[in-house]
Amino acid sequence: xxxxxxxxxxxxxxxxxxxxxxxxxxxxxxxxxxxxxxxxxxxxxxxxxxxxxxxxxxxxxxxxxxxxxxxxxxxxxxxxxxxxxxxxxxxxxxxxxxxxxxxxxxxxxxxxxxxxxxxxxxxxxxxxxxxxxxxxxxxxxxxxxxxxxxxxxxxxxxxxxxxxxxxxxxxxxxxxxxxxxxxxxxxxxxxxxxxxxxxxxxxxxxxxxxxxxxxxxxxxxxxxxxxxxxxxxxxxxxxxxxxxxxxxxxxxxxxxxxxxxxxx
Amino acid sequence: xxxxxxxxxxxxxxxxxxxxxxxxxxxxxxxxxxxxxxxxxxxxxxxxxxxxxxxxxxxxxxxxxxxxxxxxxxxxxxxxxxxxxxxxxxxxxxxxxxxxxxxxxxxxxxxxxxxxxxxxxxxxxxxxxxxxxxxxxxxxxxxx
Numbered sequence: 001x002x003x004x005x006x007x008x009x010x011x012x013x014x015x016x017x018x019x020x021x022x023x024x025x026x027x028x029x030x031x032x033x034x035x036x037x038x039x040x041x042x043x044x045x046x047x048x049x050x051x052x053x054x055x056x057x058x059x060x061x062x063x064x065x066x067x068x069x070x071x072x073x074x075x076x077x078x079x080x081x082x083x084x085x086x087x088x089x090x091x092x093x094x095x096x097x098x099x100x101x102x103x104x105x106x107x108x109x110x111x112x113x114x115x116x117x118x119x120x121x122x123x124x125x126x127x128x129x130x131x132x133x134x135x136x137x138x139x140x141x142x143x144x145x146x147x148x149x150x151x152x153x154x155x156x157x158x159x160x161x162x163x164x165x166x167x168x169x170x171x172x173x174x175x176x177x178x179x180x181x182x183x184x185x186x187x188x189x190x191x192x193x194x195x196x197x198x199x200x201x202x203x204x205x206x207x208x209x210x211x212x213x214x215x216x217x218x219x220x221x222x223x224x225x226x227x228x229x230x231x232x233x234x235x236x237x238x239x240x241x242x243x244x245x246x247x248x249x250x251x252x253x254x255x256x257x258x259x260x261x262x263x264x
Numbered sequence: 265x266x267x268x269x270x271x272x273x274x275x276x277x278x279x280x281x282x283x284x285x286x287x288x289x290x291x292x293x294x295x296x297x298x299x300x301x302x303x304x305x306x307x308x309x310x311x312x313x314x315x316x317x318x319x320x321x322x323x324x325x326x327x328x329x330x331x332x333x334x335x336x337x338x339x340x341x342x343x344x345x346x347x348x349x350x351x352x353x354x355x356x357x358x359x360x361x362x363x364x365x366x367x368x369x370x371x372x373x374x375x376x377x378x379x380x381x382x383x384x385x386x387x388x389x390x391x392x393x394x395x396x397x398x399x400x401x402x403x404x405x406x407x408x
Contacts, residue, residue: 061279062286063399068397070286099399111395117349117402164402166348 004034006262009091012037013068020054025218028244029255044076049086049258052093054216064160065095074100078109086142086258087210091158094212095248104177105205112167118194124159128227129215131201132183140179141208144256151187153246154215161214163200170197179204180213217247226244268335269318271301275329292389295380302346302372306354311365323359339408344385346372346406347398
C-alpha cells in the first residue's frame with residue numbers, strides 16, 4: 001500500500017486489452033492500482049476493490065464473458081462482492097459480471113439472469129456516447145458523490161452490449177438495477193445505439209457495490225480523447241490537451257467511494 | 265423447405281478446447297468437446313445449387329479449414345445440444361448478401377460432449393454443461 005491508499009486490482013484475463021488505460025485513470029483519480037493476472041488468484045486478498053477492464057477475455061469464446069466468469073480468478077471476486085467490496089466492470093468486464101450473475105444479481109452466482117448480448121444488427125460499434133445516472137446516487141455507493149442524473153462521457157466499443165433478459169427480469173432491472181442509460185450530452189434519453197433493452201448502459205446489484213457499464217469512461221478521461229478535442233492542441237501535446245477531464249470524473253467518484261470505505 | 269448444413273473445423277478447434285477446459289474445471293467428466301456451426305436455410309423449392317453456393321461463402325465455409333456437410337435431420341442429433349438465440353428470427357440475408365431462393369437463414373451452435381470412451385456423456389452431465397454453454401437470458405438450448 002502506498003501510504004494509506006487502498007489497493008485496487010485491475011484484473012487481466014487472456015485477451016483483456018484495456019488494463020493499462022484503466023489503471024492509469026484509476027491512478028489519476030488517486031488510487032493505487034495494480035494489474036493482477038488470471039494466474040494470480042491467490043493475491044486478491046490484498047486488495048480493497050476490483051476493476052474488470054475491457055477487452056476480449058478468452059477471445060469471447062462460447063459467449064462474451066462466459067469463460068472468464070468461470071475462471072478461478074473470479075472465485076475471489078465473487079467472495080469480495082459478497083463481502084461488500086467494490087467491483088467495477090467496464091465493457092468486457094461488464095459482460096463478465098453479468099455472466100457471473102453478479103449483476104443485476106437477482107439470481108444465483110454463475111446463473112446469469114441477464115446478458116450483454118450481441119448488438120442489434122449484429123455489428124461491432126465504436127462511437128462516442130453519453131450515459132446518465134438513472135438511479136438515485138444513494139443507490140450507487142460504488143460511485144461516491146455522483147450527482148443525481150450525472151452525465152458521463154465515454155466511448156462505446158463493443159459487439160455485445162445489448163441488455164437482454166426475460167420480461168420479468170427486465171421489469172426488476174427497470175425498477176431497481178438500471179444504473180445508467182444512454183443519453184445525449186444534455187442528459188436527454190436517446191435510443192441505445194446497440195438496441196439495449198431499457199436503453200441500458202449499466203447495471204448495478206442490490207447492494208450497490210457491483211457496477212457494470214458497457215461504455216469506456218477511461219477512453220474519454222483525458223482532454224485529447226474527447227470527440228471535440230482540438231487537433232492542433234493534441235498534436236502539440238499541450239498541457240490542456242493532456243489534462244484529465246470528462247470520463248475521469250467517473251473514476252473520481254469510484255475513488256471517493258473506495259477511499260471512504262478504507263477510512264471506515 | 266428447410267435445408268441444414270453443419271460446418272466443422274478441420275484444424276484444432278480452440279473454442280471447443282476452451283469449452284472442454286472450463287467444463288472439466290466445473291467437474292464434468294468430459295474427455296472431448298466437439299462443436300459445429302449449424303446453418304439452416306429456408307428455401308424456395310429444393311434449391312439445387314444451395315450446397316455449392318453455401319460452400320462458396322467464405323464467412324460460412326473456408327475450404328482451407330472447414331468441412332461442410334449437409335444433414336438430413338433438421339434437429340439436434342442424439343447427444344447433441346444446439347444453442348440458439350432466444351429471439352431467433354431468421355435473417356433474410358446470408359453473411360451480408362442475399363442468395364437467390366433463400367427466404368431466411370438461422371445459425372446455431374451444436375455442442376457434443378464425449379467421455380474417454382468416445383461415448384456421449386450422461387444426460388445429467390450434459391444438462392450441467394448446458395448451464396455454462398447457454399445463457400438463458402437470451403439463448404435457448406435445443407435437444408434431440
